[in-house]
Amino acid sequence: MVTISDIRAARTRIDRAVHRTPLLHSKTLSGMSGFDVFLKAENLQKAGAFKARGASNKVFGLSERERSSGVVAASSGNHGQAVAYAAARVGARAIIVMPVDAQRAKVEAAKCYGAEVVFCGTTATERLERAEEISRETGMTLVHPYDDPDVIAGQGTAALEIIEDLPDVDAVVAPIGGGGLISGTAVAVKESRPGVKVIGVEPATSNCMGVSIDRGERTRITTSTVADGLRSNEPGVLPFAIVRKYVDSLVLVSEDEIVDAMLLIMERMKLLVEPSGAVSVAAVLAGRLPSGVRRVAAIISGGNVDLQRVAELIVSRRA
Numbered sequence: 026m027v028t029i030s031d032i033r034a035a036r037t038r039i040d041r042a043v044h045r046t047p048l049l050h051s052k053t054l055s056g057m058s059g060f061d062v063f064l065k066a067e068n069l070q071k072a073g074a075f076k077a078r079g080a081s082n083k084v085f086g087l088s089e090r091e092r093s094s095g096v097v098a099a100s101s102g103n104h105g106q107a108v109a110y111a112a113a114r115v116g117a118r119a120i121i122v123m124p125v126d127a128q129r130a131k132v133e134a135a136k137c138y139g140a141e142v143v144f145c146g147t148t149a150t151e152r153l154e155r156a157e158e159i160s161r162e163t164g165m166t167l168v169h170p171y172d173d174p175d176v177i178a179g180q181g182t183a184a185l186e187i188i189e190d191l192p193d194v195d196a197v198v199a200p201i202g203g204g205g206l207i208s209g210t211a212v213a214v215k216e217s218r219p220g221v222k223v224i225g226v227e228p229a230t231s232n233c234m235g236v237s238i239d240r241g242e243r244t245r246i247t248t249s250t251v252a253d254g255l256r257s258n259e260p261g262v263l264p265f266a267i268v269r270k271y272v273d274s275l276v277l278v279s280e281d282e283i284v285d286a287m288l289l290i291m292e293r294m295k296l297l298v299e300p301s302g303a304v305s306v307a308a309v310l311a312g313r314l315p316s317g318v319r320r321v322a323a324i325i326s327g328g329n330v331d332l333q334r335v336a337e338l339i340v341s342r343r344a
């Protein structure tokens with residue numbers, strides 16, 4: 026399991042490698058939603074998403090020997106960049122396994138940090154199997170994007186900052202993919218301020234955590250959503266257990282709600298946010314929070330999106 030002391034230790038370990046991102050109040054979003062809305066701007070984090078926190082905590086915690094063997098990760102996006110970033114900080118070799126149809130910008134970003142990119146298949150399963158194979162053959166440590174206690178502890182550091190910056194917050198809202206971010210958030214919040222609500226948000230068309238919690242066991246589903254960071258088919262083992270223990274409610278948002286929230290954040294907050302990063306705000310705007318909640322902190326989880334893609338999404342909504 027992961028405890029609040031693991032998250033506090035993570036904070037000390039990654040302190041100089043990641044930003045303490047701002048918690049921004051939004052008058053516009055507060056007026057529109059009826060809540061008092063604050064945004065945790067992890068789109069401004071190193072490598073463009075909260076994942077730099079978990080990856081740094083994992084990589085910096087490796088032994089001298091493990092570091093000298095290097096790290097390997099399977100990712101089509103933010104986790105790959107985060108692992109490449111963290112490895113570069115300590116001079117470790119990194120291999121990132123990406124799909125053959127990966128966006129050029131993401132491949133270039135990983136290479137920019139000095140990582141080697143290996144292409145394999147088009148599905149997450151194919152990528153993970155290849156990464157595991159590389160790990161077995163070379164002794165490089167596999168860094169899982171969410172099913173790892175050190176990664177989860179690192180992700181939890183964002184919520185520690187929220188609690189410090191806004192001690193009288195009523196609820197913290199975070200998106201769910203495989204469940205690493207919500208797990209770290211839940212442990213940080215519930216083991217320091219048990220009265221504060223923790224709300225997880227999934228796209229209605231990619232809700233493996235909600236389905237698993239309803240059925241009482243980890244369940245594999247097929248997914249399709251505009252939020253490319255949330256296309257997990259099955260929650261992690263550790264995240265499933267932590268969500269079951271600590272998360273107050275799981276809510277769903279539609280594809281249109283995600284895109285509208287994304288465009289609104291760009292226009293009104295002047296923040297470049299990716300679709301996955303807008304999901305928490307979409308839930309707040311839709312009013313899908315437990316009763317009694319007034320002051321809300323929504324985690325804007327990332328900002329890595331091509332402007333070409335933003336243009337397509339604008340056209341799709343305004344057409």
Ligand SMILES: *Cc1c(COP(=O)(O)O)cnc(C)c1O
Pocket residue numbers: 074076103104170171200201202203204205206207254255257299301302326327328
């Ligand atoms: C990875 C990611 C998520 C989902 O995080 P999990 O830990 O997999 O639940 C959400 N938003 C962004 C921007 C991400 O990169």
